[in-house]
Amino acid sequence: MFDQPSPEALALTHTVAFEGLDARRVEVQCAVTSGLPGFAIVGLPDKAVSEARERVKTALQTMAIALPSRRITVNLSPADLPKEGSHFDLPIALALLAALGIVPKERVEAAMSLGEMSLDGRLVPVLGALPTALAAGEDGRSLYCPAGCGAEAAWVGATPVVAATSLAELIAHLTDRAPLEPARPGEVTSDTGPRCLSEVRGQERAKRAMEIAAAGRHHLLMIGSPGSGKSMLAARLPGILPPLSAPEALDTSMIHSLAGLLTEGGISRTRPYRAPHHTASMAAIVGGGRGAKPGEISLAHNGVLFLDEFPEYPRQVLETLRQPIETGDVVVARANAHVTYPCRFLLIAAANPCRCGHLYDANQACNRAPVCGQDYMGKISGPLMDRFDLRLEVPPVAYSDLDLPASGETSAVIAERVAQARTVQAERFASIGADAIVNADAEGALLDQIATPDGAGKEMLLKAADQFHLTARGYHRVLRLARTIADLEGVNTIGTPHIAEAIGYRLIAARDG
Template sequence: MLANVCTGAIKGIEGFAVSVEVDIAPGMPTLAVVGLPDAEVRESKERVVAAVRNSGFDFPTKRITVNLSPAELRKSGTQFDLPIALGILAASEQLSPDAAAKIKDLLVLGELALDGSLRPCAGVLPMLISCKKLGKTAVIPPQNVLEGQVSGAPFITPHTLKELAGYLEGKLTLQDVKLSYVPQEEESPVAELDFSEVKGQALAKRALEIAAAGGHNVLMIGLPGTGKSMLAKRFPGILPPLTQEESLEITKIYSICNLMGKSRLLTRRPFRDPHHTISDVALIGGGSTPRPGEVSLAHNGVLFLDEFAEFSRSSLEVLREPLENGRVTISRAKETVSYPARFTLIAAMNPCPCGHLGDPIKPCTCSPMQVNRYKSRISGPLLDRIDLTVNLNPVKYSDWNKKSEGETSAQIRERVLKAREIQRNRFKNSATTANAFMTAKEIKEFCLLPVGADAILETAMRKFGLSARSLDKILKTARTIADLDGKENIEVNHLVEVMQYRPLDRKGVADI
């Protein structure tokens, strides 16, 4: 007999419907799963056999064929356990005809334990969102209830396979099956880190304010202890709040990676700070079964790379695509997936391997060759994608000992929000969300140069060898500074301020 159960799968960050077709025929007892299943799906056979038997049902001793359609798309994840088990029960006529008919109205997702209980699976949120148009009621594990609530799709949460069968047979009501969800108490919020705690470094604070206002990338270079990491960790506190669309997009990525935790909907911009020993795949995403990497987990948030020059050259070079396009495309022989990766890069590095190059007190112990090798890990094309570069000097004792505090994060954030509101009105009819992401057409429309600016930029381009991309970066950043000043047009002083944040254009990486 043949049975059909609807379930879901993931491609990129979007879900798609999968039809689980189960056929039971006379022959040698086997259970074959076809339709491009990966290792997780192939292993489901053993879990399904044990779960069916331990739930009080008979496992058919016949030839069982399970087809996952559409067969040309790769299937991964553990959510296929429950629909396969349910299909076997329906095809073996262990469910009544009325119960089997109800299956057509369900979208079934869930991993099975050997005792038949349901365990959580990854990617429930994007699968429910994408499959809402099917008009089906979802069946999800109790641990995935938060994602079900965010999706807005109707769902039930049975605890076991036997419980779900009882609901289909009419022996249990929907209220009996559905989890009585009690929201967990919110965890005590982490104490906010404030910019007022950072002594001195006015230039770096200004650079980060500009970065937050326009979504620009920043590189901080300085001796150890000058406050690079301290500043970076306070950067999320001045960023604008997430929009509902941005929040949902981030939540879908974290759902796929099974990193939701107790969160119903992620409402804070992510801050990712991977160690410099991270592999290329972990940073950019990929693997035999493609998964999002750190750049995608930082989507709509911050990617902080401390000890920037200590990352491998190959790891740094893979950043060029997401920094330019805001997406990561991973191609394999049988599929190509794309993940969003629109983040603000905050990078920090020492001037040399020992960290004391240019220190007036502690001498540098690195040879010229070591210093050049250290700096050459950061290529010119990568530096070209960084909008703001700032050199941090050691904090003076007079600054450290000041009794009065500097500006708070709240004060800086207020200016950032005003600048973002200007940009929101400016780009309300386009997909652009901030100045850093302007297209060439938008740069031409919104970055009109003041009188005398042409000569300044032409001289800079000729003298420092600026690329066309560098000039675009300068104009975008100047537009952000003008927004912070509340000016309708870019002024000469805005361009002059931008130039002080581009020392590498004047020196080159070998001279920093």
């Protein structure tokens, strides 16, 4: 007969391993058996998980909990799933405590947990509390986590979240000596003072283009001399966008949770605004690196991605944007990871017309003009350029205009029109049973259904498509743009004024090559 461990020497709990936004369930099994004393963690752990052995042992010793002189084995199942991160510390400690009979096995087994442990038993916040809480709610389990993760995890609202400052505090809760109150969601934060478009002197056409881009989530390319206000305009775009809906806020916060960008457990209703430098690597923009982390395009999900000095980005990085712009998600494929992140963003790009930036000023342009401009803008491929719905020149502002007081409509006024236009779009798509949210999502038969112009408008569009050699994608993007312009005007029929304005935002491509 083989010696079988007693039932009290076996215990298990649950946690997750992250594959992108997917929280893969992991069963943490602990057995305390006879044999040479030791502590082993198996189940494909990485270095951080393997080091949990020393952190847990030291923390228990600090708390005056003596480990028996027996063999301790922790198995992370499924064993062929890679386990990464320090958040396995707490579930390993709880499974061990349950196997030793210090905490009730049934309460530990019915829960999911995550958290890093310091050597004195304090619980350290970790990334990914929000997706872990969602997984716990789907499984009908409660969640144990560090106090610093409680406000974030409590946003899910589908499961009780117990947030403790230390392992000793959590033990007291599990043994009913000092029960803890469930964690409460953090504050809903918002930008209380967005930058206002009225602060921008002149540039009325650019402001109009920003309004159209915000209303239909149309990608925008601005080309202008240095100092003409391109970056200033882009920074004020979030101020005219509607706040995130509850599902959008949760969806965006899931990504930010994995990236460690949620502060004090607060979820923001302000749409994200990301502006990476043009020296950023492909992994930083698209996603990748260790563990295939989300990149800037995913961190800008449901918000704005601003790429200044657009032609200065490496060609390989720019070309990787083409597919995410069309599909709204990106697949990060690496040798040890294959994950999908959502990335439905509004792309705002800014560029100088040439390397020196003075192509449009004959007094300052170099002796290679206009070839220098063609070479510089030629760094942007035709297929990528074709994905911009709006393209416009941003002329320099006269010195005399800089001393004028702020004028024009405020961002709040423009934001009201944008919100109304988006409401019209959402109601239209809902009435026909479409999954689209804004006009930029419409394609194929859906686009034909919502964006058919009248006779004169159709004739104008066909002539423009022939004269300016629009691609099929360009033709459809003009229709989407015209639909949004009509929505801002509050009319249902797309006419020649809407088509004409939409076409006007694409003609810059012909001059810039």
